[in-house]
Amino acid sequence: MNRYYQLGGVNAAVLANWKSKIDLASEAYGYLVQNGQVQLTLGIKSSGASYLYLTEDELPRLRRSGLEIKPNKYLLADELESLSPIVFNNVRELREKLNGYKQKPGKKKNHETLVDLSPLNKPYHGEGSRAGIQRGQFENARVLFRLLTQPNWAPALDLELHGVPRSSTGTLEIPVYCFAFNLWTRDERPLAERRTNPIVLDVALGKALSALNDHEMETAVHIRIENNKLMERNLPVTEAAFPYKKYESEEEHGVTVFLSDREMKARVQQFFADIPSQTPAILLVHSEQADKVSARDVLQYLGVAGVDTWNWSGNSLKALFHEPPVVRPTLAPGDPRARHRQRSASPPRRASSSSSSNVLNSSRPSPPPAAPRTRTHPPIYTLDIKSLYTTLFNTSAGSESIPSIIHSTALYPAQDCAGWCAGNELWMLLRAFCEMARRGPVDDQKPTDAGGEWPEVHQQILAQRERAMSGAGGYDEDVSDYGSEED
Incomplete structure (x- = not known):
């Protein structure tokens, strides 16, 4: 497992000594630049604080620089919530990032301050901050997207991916599935009852193309529940503005299927039963919250086998990337592999040339090879698109x-977007994941007054705040949220 050395910021392993008057950004960029850019690693801690890191392979390139290096000050991959690529195209970009990690002037100028109150990390210094789980999940989603779509990224990433299938070009061969559903929003039963017995209006299931880039599905099915169809006609007048919207992919994937509740459950159960269990898969969902009817609740209601064995955690991708890779089987005392393992564990003896020759010429069969490296995976790792967005x-x-x-x-x-249909929402799930994951790091994507990577979102947020202050509604949750209800 690689060692990671922090560049700049509080408690840095690589820094410009304040007495030397060397500019950290210029010096580091000059020694690290390759093909016109510098690629570093962005690491996020459990608190949510982020830092720039160099790997142990990159660190020697700075040895001739004027920077101070502390080689014994490093972290390992499993000590961070995420490790993701970050690219700087010039010194200015690197300097702006490093300036975000600078402390305000104080007595301690040797960067040994324990509390990080820099502009980028001040929001995460509070006691008990666990923002790193969500922020790390976002960065791991960026890594996942690159592993699935860009073969040249795979060898450079320090991940424990033993047992995860790869293509001949190095990309991960992990299928990505989507699950969308809509519930009757006028259900006023207690939350506990709604979670165990939700009133489902429609569901959709799909498998994305392996490349992901085209926002297309390899397979998709949209099912409406015949028993509950009349409930759509009993919606309040205020919900008429958000009606059912026709499924738009009937030509490619077949028309909407109307099934009874029992038939729908059987169809969904079969879909998930057909997913190979030997290797992991990703499932995109929306809104895994404790105070709402969630995708997990709906899948359990539908009778899908093994839902509780899936990884539903907020850091599911970290588990995928960094779970212990080796599971050694228990060998019986008489198994020759057990004797071979004992011999392998003993100190090696120096062999003479004659003994080497005897070994080479021996007709005695060599011991069986050690058991291959294996790994146990949950069958499915879920990824909540709402969590990425928030x-x-x-x-x-x-x-x-x-x-x-x-x-x-x-x-x-x-x-x-003016209507509900789980079939259409499959594509929306995939599109939202791809667009957030394909862009820059989480802090660099955030919309700014200048627009940033999401100028439309900046305008939407401003408009929503104005509506909230004036009491006007935009996307009212009771109106638009067919997939996750209020209590």
């Missing part, structure tokens, strides 16, 4: 449903 934009406004996320980010025209 982590990136620091707001829950506009995240109430899959269509509202797409509307807020302007990834689809507004008219395409």
Whole structure:
């Protein structure tokens, strides 16, 4: 496992001594630049604080620089929530990032201050801050996207991926599935009852193309529940503005299927039963919250086998990337591999040339090879798109449903978001994941007054705040959120 050395900031392993008057950004960039850019590693701690890191392979390139290096000050991959690529195209970009990690002037100028109150990390210094789980999940989503789509990234990333299948070009061969559903929002039963017996209006399931870039599905099915169809007609007048919207992919993937509740459960159960269990898979969902009817609740209601064995945690991708890679089987005393393992564990003896010759010419069969490196995986790792959105934009406004996320980010025209349909929401789930994961690091993507990477979101957030202050509604959760209810 690689060692990671922090560049700049509080408690840095690589820094410009204040007496030397060397500019950290210029000096580091000059020694690290390759092909016109510098690629570093962005690491996020459990508190949420982020730092720039050099690997132990990159550190020697700075040995001839004027920077101070502390080789015994490092972290290992499993000590961080995430490790993700970050690229700087010039000295100015690197300097701006490093300036974000600078402390305000004080008595301690040797960067040994224990509390990081720098502009970038001040929000995460509070006692008990666990923002790193969500922020790390976002960065790991960026890593996952690159492992799935860009073969040249795979060898450079320090991940424990033993047992995870790869293509001949090095990309991960982990299938990505999507699951969307809509519930009857007028259900006023207690939350506990709604979670165990939700009233489902429709569901959709799909498998994304392995490349992900085209935002297309390899397979998809949209199911409406015949028993509950009449409930759509009993919605209040205020919900008429957010009606059912026709499934838009019937030509490619077949028309919407109307099934009874029992038939729908059997169809969904079979879909998940057909997912190979030998290797992991990713499932994109929306809104895994304790105070709402979640995707997990709906899948359990549908009778999908093994839902409780899936990884539903907020840092599921960290588990995928860094779980212990080796599971040694228990060998019986008479198994020759057990004797071979005992011999392998003993100190090696110096062999003479004659003994080497005897070994080479011996007709005695060699011991069986050691058991291959294996690893146990949960069959499915879930990824909550709502959590990615709220982590990136620091707001829950506009995240109430899959269509509202797409509307807020302007990834689809507004008219395409004005209606509920789980079939259409499959594509929205995949599009939202790809667009957030393909761009820069979490702090660099955040919308700014200048627009940043998401100028539309900045305008949406301002408009939503104005509506909230004036008491007007935009995407009201009771109106638009068919996928996650209020209590």
